[in-house]
Amino acid sequence: MRRPIPAADGAELREAVRGYYTERLATGCCGPSASNVVFEAAPDVPSFGCGDPNAAAAFRPGGTVLDLGSGAGFDALRAAEAVGPTGAVIGVDMTPAMLERARAAAERLGLAHVRFVEGTIEALPLGDASVDVVISNCVVNLSADVPRVLAEAHRALRPGGRLRLSDTFRHGFAHAELERDAWCACEAGAHDPRTFAAQARAAGFVDVRVDAPPAGIADGTTYGAVLHGTKPVAADGAA
């Protein structure tokens, strides 16, 4: 189930992705894509996402949330607002400039229960069964090792925990150009929904589904959607 990647190995690809997003942050490409009370106070927190994992996450006050590839903090800060000060949010990202921007926003907003940790989503710097919800917004498609990312998300979730990954998908079977900039822009690595769902099931998730593509979408076109899954409570796979 490994995809071809436009690099010799995963580490080389991560270096390309890190450089790409450091530059995009510096050039101020993206504005917030949703209005929220957090962003009235922090309008310099850009979203690089392709959907809204938070809308599908059903956060509960006091819950613990992990954001894979948290970027400048757009979704993690909103999650912190949703779980409240009795909860906790951890954003993991590998790009120092993104972490710096996210930490500055959290401090300015007085959100002491969100922290941004440097690390990779293929080797999460978190203990087993330590979070209630894993979210992500336009990140997993950038990984050279999707099964490993899903295994790590599964490890970090508590039994019964929810996986809500917003990401790019490609409709139909048209071949994506395997070019490095297109990969970094969340295009070339876009998932096939059936393969991504099968990978999530193979990692141990149940109740796996991917939101439907927009009506009338042409073959080969990419679109944003959310993969939903649950870590089972019982060892036999029942949620």
Ligand SMILES: C[S@@+](CC[C@H](N)C(=O)[O-])C[C@H]1O[C@@H](n2cnc3c(N)ncnc32)[C@H](O)[C@@H]1O
């Ligand atoms: C398209 S941006 C999305 C950022 C954020 N989720 C948002 O919606 O604004 C991709 C982010 O994922 C991070 N990233 C990509 N691959 C990663 C990996 N393997 N491990 C950790 N972070 C990664 C990048 O540093 C970047 O901040």
